[in-house]
Amino acid sequence: MRLLHTSDWHLGRSFHRVSLLDAQQAFLDHLVATAREHHVDAVLVAGDIYDRAVPPLGAVRLFDDALHRLAALGIPTVMISGNHDSPRRLGVGAGLLQRAGIHLRTDPAHCATPLVLADRHGDVALYGLPYLEPALVRDEFGATAPGHPAVLGAALDRVRADLATRPAGTRSVVLAHAFVTGGQPSDSERDITVGGVSAVPASLFTGIDYVALGHLHGCQTLTDRLRYSGSPLAYSFSEADHRKSLWLVDLDAHGGVHAERLDCPVPRPLARLRGRLDTLLTDPALHPHESAWVEATLTDQIRPDEPMARLTHRFPHVLSLVFDPERPPDTHDGSYAERLTGRDDRQIAEDFVAHVRAGHRPDADERAALHAALDAARPRET
Structure with missing residues (x-):
């Protein structure tokens, strides 16, 4: 079974007030082409389809176009809502879309109802667990403790209970939107600590063959079976060193995982530059960054005149200016x-x-x- 794992599209998000709709369109073009080229059996989208609960019309148009194109490929697509999405809005028409092969999982009550696909080795059950806000779903799952570990653990107990009723050898895949212990965050994820402890242990997913995670924006491998695809685009300068990609995952007959990273298109590289203004304006080593989106941190002891305007002459796409002046050693003792x-x-x-x-x-x-x-x-x- 071949799966294409992606997440955190954040359709409608901008980058320091620069619209990313064209870049997001280019990514969706790439996603559809990749799914077709690699003959995948299913596309997995692990939450945060949109950047906010009420997305702008341009983002809705992108999503609508992506749904039509994925459905036209005849490749089943499983999507869950993330903490940025409105589950009810995203899930509108889910029953009708399912007939076209688009499986939206936004209702926590249905997290143990899988999409079952088959290959020559047997069945694969794909379970979509939408983002679970503890304060809202604790009663649904009868969780005895507050926080994400309790509600996600209860949801996974339901998944394992359903798996136990299926034919021996059924392989399992779970989509989840959560902060799993050991993952490395960046500056662009929205904090999910509201409602209790945010991090959940990887041990909650014991017994699942592959877990397609969303929420963290860096592509990461926690174990062979637990992976974050990361966001397809950089949404903060803290992601300047990220390699944006998709996971192409093959499940063998026994649920073994082989995963390959496939790069996403980069609309414009990011650069974080630091130094005195005169150095940034003249250093020939910085030439490769002249076409990048730039965050410049100035270390001049006295704030220079018109620094943004002067930087723009060399770096036309400078977007962020930070002042962090160099300070002499503090020689003062005492209170x-x-x-x-x-x-x-x-x-x-x-x-x-x-x-x-x-x-x-x-x-x-x-x-x-x-x-x-x-x-x-x-x-x-x-």
Whole structure:
């Protein structure tokens, strides 16, 4: 059985106010072409189809087009809702779409109802577990403890109970949207700690042949049987070093897993540059990044004039500017109160300016302005 595992499309999301709809369209083109080229038996989409519960129309059009094209291939597609999706909105028309081979799993109550496919070795049961918010589904699963481990564990107990009723040798696949212990997060995932402990142990998935995970945006292998596909595009500069990809997974006759990473198209590379402004503008080693989306961290002790405009001349796609001035070693000992002892208001004010400007003390004009302000603020005797 050959499966194509993807997740975290986040249709409708932008990157630092730059629309990604064209890049998301290019990815969906690539997904359909890959499914066709590699003759996959099913496509697995492990949640966060959309970036928000009420997606923009452009994102809905992309999703609608993807559904039609996947259905036209005649390849079954299983999708679950993630923590960014609205389960009810995403699941509208699920019964009708199922007739076209699109299997939307957004209702927790149906998590133990699999799509059963067959190959020459027998049956493969594919279970879609939508994102389970503990506060909303605890009663449904009769969970005895708060948090994600309890509700996800209860859902998987139902899956294993259903598997036990099926013919011997039935292989199993689970789609889940969760933060599994050992996974490495990035800056672009929405925190799922609301409702209890967020991380769940990998041991919850014991007995499942392959687990197609979603939520974390970096492609990761927790075990041979537990994998994150990651997002197909970078959604934060923390993903600058990610290799965006899909998992092409082959299940053998005994549920053994062979997985291959297939690269996704990259609309524009990311670069995180750090240094003084003059260095960033002149260093020839930075030439390869001139066409990238750039996050620039300036280390100048004094904030330069018009840094964004000047950077844009060399890096037309600079999107983020961070200031982190180099600071001299701190030679002060003792507490803050001890360091103020014996110093007048003028010295304290000048020291504060030097502190916030990475050691650069006020010049003569600035000192005069500070002293005048302090004099004006002092109460006058009447």
